[in-house]
Each structure stands twice: as C-alpha cells, then as structure tokens.
Amino acid sequence: MSDIGFIGLGTMGKPMVRRLLAAGHRVTVWNRSRPAVDELAAEGAEPADELAQAFARPVVLSILADDAAVRERILDGGLLEDTACRVHVNLATVSAGLAAEAAERHAAHGIGYVAAPVLGRAEVAAAGRLNVLVAGAPAAVGLARPVLEPLAARIWTFGEDPSRANAVKIAVNFLLASAIETTAEAISLVESYGVEAGQFVELISNSLFPGPVYATYGGLMAGQRYEPAGFTTRLGLKDVRLAQSAAHARNLALPAASLVQDALLEAMAAGWSERDWATLAEVARRRAGAVTR
Amino acid sequence: MSDIGFIGLGTMGKPMVRRLLAAGHRVTVWNRSRPAVDELAAEGAEPADELAQAFARPVVLSILADDAAVRERILDGGLLEDTACRVHVNLATVSAGLAAEAAERHAAHGIGYVAAPVLGRAEVAAAGRLNVLVAGAPAAVGLARPVLEPLAARIWTFGEDPSRANAVKIAVNFLLASAIETTAEAISLVESYGVEAGQFVELISNSLFPGPVYATYGGLMAGQRYEPAGFTTRLGLKDVRLAQSAAHARNLALPAASLVQDALLEAMAAGWSERDWATLAEVARRRAGAVTR
Amino acid sequence: MSDIGFIGLGTMGKPMVRRLLAAGHRVTVWNRSRPAVDELAAEGAEPADELAQAFARPVVLSILADDAAVRERILDGGLLEDTACRVHVNLATVSAGLAAEAAERHAAHGIGYVAAPVLGRAEVAAAGRLNVLVAGAPAAVGLARPVLEPLAARIWTFGEDPSRANAVKIAVNFLLASAIETTAEAISLVESYGVEAGQFVELISNSLFPGPVYATYGGLMAGQRYEPAGFTTRLGLKDVRLAQSAAHARNLALPAASLVQDALLEAMAAGWSERDWATLAEVARRRAGAVTR
C-alpha cells in the first residue's frame, strides 16, 4: 500500500483515483476547482487544500491539461524544492520536449520523473484497462509500476528517456487523427457515387478495419452527429500539433500530419471548434460541393 | 446447380473455381495461359479452348487483371454478340468508369452486368470467406447471388448502379493505402526518438488498431521485409490512381490519396516498384535522414 | 517563301496564319468549322476543304486542342500515308507521351516531327512575339525554323527528342498554376489580418514579383473578377494533369502539382469550371471561412 499524491481530477483523473483507492492505496488529491476534491474525499481520498500537499507524497501522479498547466503548476510552481516526493509520474499527453525538460528539472532536485501517458477513455480508466506507456529511469519506473498496475490492462515500457513514452503516445494520436481524416475522405468518395455512408462504415469495420476507431468515427460521420463531442476539433488540432512539433524537433516532416492539420484548421474556420473532430467529414463533404451540416 | 463460365485463373480465380466446383456447379474455365486451365480440368472443371466457350454459359464470372484486360478480352472482343450468357459477374477491381461503360454495353446486348469486386486475399477466397461487394440490376443480381454464395462470408449489395460496388472497393483500398502511409510516418516519428518500431506496432495492434492491416504492414516495416511482396508498390500505385480517377470523375479531391500517390512515386523512383508497398516506411525513413534498406 | 499547310484556326491559329501570310508564305488552311477558313481565305490564304489537302504541303503546322484531337485528326486519320508533307510542326500543348509517340509514327512514314509549343497569348501571337519551344531531329528543325521565325520573339531549342519541348511547356504551365495558387493563399493570409488584397498585389508586383503573372492574376483575385475567363478552371486542371502525367511517366512526384490539382477540383465541385482559374482565391477564401463570391 502506497502513499500517493494525485493531481488533476478531470474526466480521466477521477476514475483513476477510484481505482487506486479500491486497490487499497492512500491517495491525497488536489484539483484546480474544489468540487472534485470533495467528491473523492467522500469516497475515501485525502483532500489537499494546496497543490504542495498532494505533491508531498512519496509517489505523485498528475494528469493536467497540457504543457502550459504542467509548467505553471509544477515546474515553475516551486514544488520541486523541499518536497518529500520521490517520483512524479506524469500521465498527461504532453510534448516530448516538455518531458525531456521536466525529467532534467526533477533530476536536479533528486526527484524521479516517469512519463506515463495512457491510451483509453474514461470508461476504460474506470475499468482499470488502460494501456500505460512508461519511460523513465529504472529506479523511478520501479517505484511507479505498483501504483500504475491498478490502472492498466498492460504497462508498456519504452526505456529510460521519458520523452519516448510521449513520442509514442503522440504517434498513436497522429495515427488516430489520420484514420479519421482518411475515413472522411473515403466517405466523401463513396457518397459521390450514391453509396450510403453507414453501409460503407459497416463494411470496413467488419472487414479490414475492425476495432473502435473506424466504427466509432465512421458512425458519427454517417449520422452527422458531432455534438456533444467525444473529443473536440480544437483538442484534435492540439494533438496533431504535438505530433508536428515532436517531429520537427527531429527535423522530421510528417506530411500526413500537415494534411490533417490543414483540414482541422478548415473546420475551425467553419466555426466547428467545439464539435467532435469527426466533423472532418463535413470538411470533406463541403470540398466535394455537397450540402454540409 | 448452375452452368458457369469462369474467366481468369490467377491467384484469386483458382481458389474461387474450386469453391464453385465443391458447391456442385458445372464450371467452364478459360485463362490466358493454358496450364491453369489444365490444372482445374484435372479437378473437374470443363476446359475452354477459346474465351468465347467460357463466355457462352448462362452465368459468367470473370476476374481479369485490370481495365485494359476487360476491355480487350471482353468488351472489344466481340463476345457480347450472339452469346448464351445471361449475366456477367465481374469480380475484378476495375475503375468505376469502366463499370458504368460495361453495364451499358452489356445491356445493349440484353446481357446483365453485375459488379462484384471482393475483399480478401487468396487464402480467404480458398476458405469461401470473401466479402463480396455487389451492384447491378435486381434481376442480374438475383442470378448472380447463388453463384457468389460459395465464395462469400458476406454479400454486400449497393444498389443498381454497378459503378457503386467498384467505388466502394476503391475506397476501401484507398483507406488501406492511407493506413500504410500513416503507419510508415508514425514509425519514422517514434524511431526518431529511439523507440523500436516492432514495439510500437505491437502496441497499436493491441489497442486502437486491431485487425490485420496495422499488424501486418507494421510488422513488415519494423522488420524491413519487403520481398517477396504480398502486394507490390507498383500495384499499390495503380490502386491509388483508381481512387484518384474515381474521385476526379466526380470533381472530388482526395488530398490523402495525392499524398500517398506522391510517396509511392518516390518509392518507384528509388527502384522499389516490385517490393511490398510497405516499403513506404523506407521512403519515410529516407526523408528523415535515416539509413534505408 | 514556303508552301505551308496550317491546321487549326482557333484563337492562336488565326493570328499565326496572318503573320505567315504577312511574311510572304503561301498558306493552305483547314479548320474543323468552316467560317475561320473563309475568313482567312479572304485575307489571302488557300482554303482547304479536306484536312488532307492542308496536310499535303511540304511544311505543315498544326495547333489542335489536345491529345485526343491530334490523335483523331492526324495520327489515326490516315494522313501520314502518301503525303507530300516533309515536316509536321506541332504547336499545341500536348502531352510529352503523345510527342514521343507522334515522332515515332511520323518517322515510320519518313515525315519529320517537330514539337514547337509556344508561350504567349493571342495578342502576343499577333505581334509575332511568341517564345517558341522547339525540339526535333536537326533536319526537321532546319525546315521548321524559317517558318517559325515570323511568329517568334525567340526560338528556344531543346534537342532532338520532341517530348522535351512539351515537357518544358508543361513545366512552365505548372509554375504558372503554382504561382496562382500560392498568390491565392497569400491573399487569404493578408486578408485575415484586414489588409486589402489590391494593395498587397500592388506591392508584390512592384517588388519581388514583377511581370505579368502575379499582377494579372492577383488583380483578378483582388477584384473578384472571374468572368469572362481568360483561362478557365477546367483548362487549368487539364494543364496541371499534363504536368502530373509527364512527371508520373518518369516516376516523379510533383507535390505542388498535387496540391494545385486538389484546389482546382474543389473549384470544379463548387461549380466554377468556366470561371477564370484565378477563382482559386475563392477556394482559399472559403477555406478561411470568408464569404466567397
């Protein structure tokens, strides 16, 4: 049983804390807004009034919104000095560059840093069936592993350099974005021949492309259901940009990412930033001269 | 039990004929080169010396290489006049434009034309587990259906216009080509961070992208195994061009197809035309400045 | 003074014939429709009732619409047999592939073939100020040169292989198409900051980008004047496709051509096929979420 700090109680954070509590861990929780803290306190977590309290546990897990939040709350928040934290496990999808910088700045204070971005949505987290992508110094990963086990269907390790785990997560998201864009284009193609999109989606997800991606996004496109968004165009664009910057930092072009980015920007310009990013189908339909929704 | 003509005894045609024979049909077979005819004759098929003999059965199935072969052998071969053929079922991946033209020219001679391109490789055909995409006039489809059943896991119907079935097949191939290209780019991204490609492929095919496509092509890319080719760069380029022309005939741009086409051309220029089109990974690696194989 | 046949009396052909007549040549003219023949006959040309009459002169110039017209009227028209024609100078923008084939088929009948596509519009032709791009066997070019001189500001020679002159013409058109597309994108950028397009166009054409291209097309875009078209979207798309096929025949990708092609297709889908291809600015504006005209 570990003594854990947990920072960031959003859609993903809350079910994760519940899994940790269920596994018998002591979890001190902090969140930007208070209600989530109280909610989990009622379920057995220790509420933290200040972020520093949660960061003072031997093992700290965090899942904040983006690079800026990690930088503001943790790296530049004075937390790394004089803390009892021994290892900080960052579950968020942040940039590969931030991971490298964070690792260095934690090390300077003798704190281990483990990158541990996850694959799976909230319901997968609730079931403890996430794929967790881990990279960091062996000692730090050794401390993190027992804490991650209640969350994971499988823990994948990618070596000592934390930015690797983030690069992998970013690459998976890039593949996802690309699958959405190409499904959108394929649908616009079959529709231009009078084929109903739903039937096409049924075909592909029952033949070459099983699994959730093509069926889910294809279904949203066929039914033109973009609200409420499972994942917004705006956030999709942020993820594609993470892929672009991870690649560009290595002088690597990702032509497909450029293409998806440009389509997402077109969706943004159309006013669709808060729609599900499956709305790429409407971009494709509009380009095809079809009436869009 | 039907009296069937079957034209084109290549990798796909042979196992199809065997399925038809096993289902008790009488099958008259023709092929451009003789050995395949003799081979199937030894297994119970009727050998045809001339294409016209095979085309003289009430139901004719054909699976020829491409538009040019269909045009030369069938449309411009004088076969449509004075034949006992009532319905011609074209199993090949031909252009949507050819399908429309073929339907019209068959109709002018009172012959039904059914487009029935298939999803699945030779071993799937041998098991009778193909997905068959069917479009054509209801009466013609009615004649074709019992003959297609021994070949199919499922028969999908897309209405009366034969070009629709071809458009769907072409769109599926476009999705496949896009998945290969984006996997290649994703691999080049993770490799630029020192991640081993094989581990990345294992991750994606065990999480968001199950099914054969990502695992198979990702595996070839990780192992840099491009020969012998399952499907060559040259044929992949042909398929992407089918998608481009089907789209362009409808004034539809397919930006992702343009991108994949340009990457395949780069592979061709590198001398990799006869390699498996998974060699797109080498194009991506070369762009990244990595040593390629 | 030469005895010349001239085939194709369109916008470009007519002023060319007038230049040849003014230079003292005897010119036998043929056109698909009769009025242009009569018009030039009234100005001193010899009218031909049949194409074969015009093709029976020692030097024949032709400027037909496209590959299909050259194939139908000349290559497959039986003209090459038993003709007095010694050299055929093809002034049209045809594919590099057609040039190669035409050269071979002319040679088989002992007729020289010179590719001589031109740069310049009708008013430039009328002034005899065209840039003429010439390639062909030296003897044939020697026969063609005195006949081309009244048409040309400058004759550029590109060696013996006729397809070279066509490749050059096609590459120039590709550069032109690209300049139009990138100007359209640049205008959408400055407009998104509230800058008036006309002022931007004045700036670029008075600084880095003098000459007709940026000023002319930028002016049309700034004023949103797309009708009547100087050159239609439909024909622009045809030219970009010539570039694509010339490149693809050499396994060469032209990524910028793919991009321009896709933008032109979007213009076609919007119903703008008969507008000037400067309408690419409206495609860019629409993508930007602006109201388009």
Added chain:
Amino acid sequence: MSDIGFIGLGTMGKPMVRRLLAAGHRVTVWNRSRPAVDELAAEGAEPADELAQAFARPVVLSILADDAAVRERILDGGLLEDTACRVHVNLATVSAGLAAEAAERHAAHGIGYVAAPVLGRAEVAAAGRLNVLVAGAPAAVGLARPVLEPLAARIWTFGEDPSRANAVKIAVNFLLASAIETTAEAISLVESYGVEAGQFVELISNSLFPGPVYATYGGLMAGQRYEPAGFTTRLGLKDVRLAQSAAHARNLALPAASLVQDALLEAMAAGWSERDWATLAEVARRRAGAVTR
C-alpha cells in the same frame, strides 16, 4: 534632422545607419557585439555602451534577429519604463503576434510602436531602395516617416494595426518560399526529360517570370551552388513557420506553406541547414531518384 537611436547593426542595420547619417540625422547606435558600434562611430554615429542609451532617443529604430531577441532585449529588458523614446520603429521580420503584443506594451508606457519590416537585401538597403511596409497609429507613423524616407524606394502603409505590416511581410516571404519550391519541382520535371536546368531557368526568367526571384534561385539550382548561402535553409524554415503561425492564429490553413515546410524539413534532415534554401532543388532531385549534391 532627427535624433535617432538604432539597435542592431547586422547585415541590414549597418547600411541603414549609413543612409541615416548621410541624410544628416544624429544616430546613436548599439549592437550586441562591439566592433560594429566602433565601425559606425568612426563614420559619425554616436556609440552607445548600453542598449538603454540608444533606446533613449526620441525616435528609435531596431532590427533584431527574431521574436526572442525583441522580447529579451526590449520588451522584457525594462527599456519601456522611463525612457525619452517617443516612437519605436521595428524594422525586423517578427511574428504578427509579437507585433500586436509589442504595440500594446509600448502603448502602456505612452510609446508609439510602428511595425516597419522591409523588402530588400543589404545592397538594396545601401542604395536606400527598400520597400518599407509600415503600420501603426497615425501619430507614430508621422514621426517615423521622415526617418524611414532615406531608406526607402517606397513606403507602403497598411493602417493602424502594426501586425498588418508583419502579416504582409510574412506573406511575401511565403510567396518567395513557394516560388523556390515550385521552381525546384519544375526543374526536376524538365531534368527527368533530359532538359538542362540552366536553359529552363533562362526561358522562364525571360518570359513569364522576370524579376530576381526565379532567375536567382533557378540559377543556384541549375549550378547546384548552395554555399555560401544567401539565405539558409534554417532561416527559410523559420520564415515559413512565421507564415504558418500567422495563418493558424486566424484558423487559416496554408496548404502550400505546409508543403514547403515539409520539404525544408527534409533538407534539414539531409544535413543541409546551412546551405542556401535553393537546396530544395536537391530535395526534389533526390525524390526523383537522381544523384544529388
């Protein structure tokens, strides 16, 4: 005669100061490294030991390397408080976002901010023949104009919002980058047909594309002369990224910029960061399977 501070004595700054001195202005100069200060002091400028001395003149001109330098030296350097500077004229190519922020922060201290990026290289600056793109509040522009006149062939004004002048400059650079990339592709096309690049460049620069851009860059490409660089691949990539971010801040996609960016990244990956960005021709040649230099 004005009392001017001038900050940044690089390739462009030095000839500008000389023009101002020649016009009779008093110019206090500062530079990151001392020799340039001494050099101009010997020619009549007032040397400043500290940046603040130069920034204490009523009119200050600066031309620093990039956003980061402007931010570090001026915005975050404490210079805006308690200064005698009335108007700051920023001649550098910075981002549109920085211009907006700088204008606001100067205004908060009662200082006018004028964006005045320039078109033209060092020799054009020396001749006082720059095109100066100006935007800012009318009063500030009124103070700046007499100081800019000795530098300019023409002063172009784009209204009150400084970011507009930067957006225009960035758009011009984007057009330039695009012209380089498309010339590279066009050259790879004609070369694939055996045409010598130099002859093609001579043709285009003597017909449709006069002016310095196509002739200069085409000449470098034809001669494969990339060192020493007039403008490096690395800086070219920076400029294209300025275009991307200016566009993305308005939810605008610039597909041609994405394409050029990806080609420049490929050049970077090939190790060509310090070559002239005309080396895009080598990227195109390599894609074409040609031997590159």
